Amino acid sequence: MENTRKESDLLGELNVPKEAYYGVQTQRAINNFKISGQLLSSYSDFIIGLAYVKKAAAKTNYQLGLLDEELYRNIVKVCDEIVDGKLHDQFPIDMIQGGAGTSVNMNANEVIANRVLELMGHEKGDYQYCSPNDIVNLSQSTNDAYPTSIKVALIIMNQRLVKKLENIIKAFRAKGKEFHDVIKMGRTQLQDAVPMTLGQEFEAFAATLEEDISKLNANANLFLEINMGATAIGTGINSPVGYPKMCAKNLAQITGFPFISAPNLVEATPDTGSYVIYSSATKRLAVKLSKICNDLRLLSSGPRAGLFEINLPPMQPGSSIMPGKVNPVIPEVVNQVCFKVIGNDLTVTFAAEAGQLQLNVMEPVLCHSIMENINFLGNALDTLRERCINGITANKDICYEMVKNSIGIVTALNPYIGYKNSTKIAKEALATGKSVYDLVLEYNILSQKRLDEILDPKHMLNPEDLVS
Missing domain, CATH: 1.10.40.30 (Fumarase/aspartase (C-terminal domain))
Known part of the structure; x- marks a missing residue:
């Protein structure tokens, strides 16, 4: 007990680790939600999104005369520390939770408040000087701060995913040029069709993936409309006049993304349409990527009893019983990632449909599914490019013999x-x-x-x- 401190909330007192920057409500979430094993601390962009939102809120409250300068300056300093990667280990709650994101919002509020207290020379938990609810959460509710933080995170994550997508497109295009003179048979319905070049086939892989860049970016732009200032249900209770547009403007200035306040905050608060359509874009990418991996596995099948038109770089022995066997393990793992992404998209659909009245309480699993999709796809794209595409070689003579015969x-x-x-x-x-x-x-x-x-x-x- 010497290593803990007591904090209290609506339900009573609870021990919290003495050195922890999080507080009682975060501790309750740790105790209650042992679900996925994937913690908020594993999603740095989400934590950064929370910090940006809290910084924008503090700036707006300060501009409106609701927050004194010392608290404002210290909140900004802590938020900047979090954006720089500090204190991320202080977000230990499960990504999937009940409460419509309240635990995530309070985790951020408590960490920021306790770090501010430390900067001001007070003990952690001495909330009379900086309250997680009254100061850090001023003019906010979980129901506007949480989804806005998700949107900030998803925009950041989308930029990274698109960059990885651009890299693999370049790799396919390079192979297209390398194989420009490798004549082979094209196939429809797995039957011989007409000749083509292996270069045309790989260029087509690049072209089909390139289409998804605009889709991902266009759908991510839907996240730029936010509901800060909506507070609980969109009516703006406990939020000052002018707060929504001012906070959106501040968030835009802080992040560099052109956020705007939603025209109807009552509609925007329960709405999850932007998540649905962005998730569909990740599913579309997964479907295309999986088809390409199917093709790579077919084209490399053999070496004696298959097509054997290309060689995939050998990554590991393929069998515990068959000597000399090497399997297409990289396309296989990417296929499996794509199956997971497609399944997560269905989860997003169900979670969005489950909204009721003025709030959708299923946003935790919804946002976790999309963030998992982005991370999985990004890792899969890098792995496929680095450990497969870059090392592919062509069996030119075999390809030409098939054409002749x-x-x-x-x-x-x-x-x-x-x-x-x-x-x-x-x-x-x-x-x-x-x-x-x-x-x-x-x-x-x-x-x-x-x-x-x-x-x-x-x-x-x-x-x-x-x-x-």
Whole structure:
């Protein structure tokens, strides 16, 4: 007991670690919510978001004459310390909790208050000089400070995710250039289609991911509308006139993001639409990324009984019983990340739908799911780029042999000999094992010179001038 201090709240007294900057309400959350094992301290951007919001609130209260200068200066100093990475270990509560985020908001209020007390020469817990509720939470409620902090964090996290996405796009594009002359068969429904280059395939991977940059950024921009000053349900009770717009302006100045006050705070307080649409963007990225990993696993299958068009860099032995086996472990782990992201998106949907009346109390699992998605996707993108994409090599000879022996090249003959003749040639080639080339000459459908021109794989990679 020598290492604890007593604090009290609505429910009575509780012991808190003596040196902790958090207080009684945080301690209750520690005791009550042993759920996911993922703590607020693991999500630094969320903690930074809380610090930015508390700093903006303090500045607004000071400008409105509600907060004296000493307290204001010290709150700002502590918030800046938190933004710089200090005190993050003082946020030990589970990300998933009841109470609509009250525990998170009070965790921030208590840490800031106790650090301010320390700066002012007082003991931790001596809240008569700086109260977590009356001073740090002045003109606020959990129901505006908590979602605004989430939005700040998600904007920061989105910027990092987009950067990682840009990096892997560059890696795919580099491989596209490297493989520009590797001719191979394209496939539809896992059947031979028409020739293409491996470079075109990898460039397509880059292009499909590039589309998601604008989607992520556009959806993240929806987080710029905030409800600070709404307090409990959007009516602004206990918040001074002019506070919402002033606080949004201050938050914009502090963070560098153009935050604005929502036009209808009663609507904005329970609304979770921006989370739903941003989550959908992470799901879209996951679906595309998983499809690419499926393709990489197929293209590298073998080495003797598969496609074996590319080699993935070997990362670890693939079997405890089969010597020499190497598995595509990096695409596999990214596939699994994508499955998790898709599942989290469904969680976000259910959590958003569960809102009732003037508040959505499911925001903790909602925000945790989205933040987990961003972190998982970011880690997966880096891992795929560094441990797979950069080291991929092409089996050029195998790719070309498949083109030469494919029935699919008969498609190129269709404009010249007609669908009926092309079908006849393809059917006989399949039945007899003869090449398309030999059969066309055997039936004297085209001259050898013309046939060589048409079936040159390089001529089948782009649109042709059929008139000439």
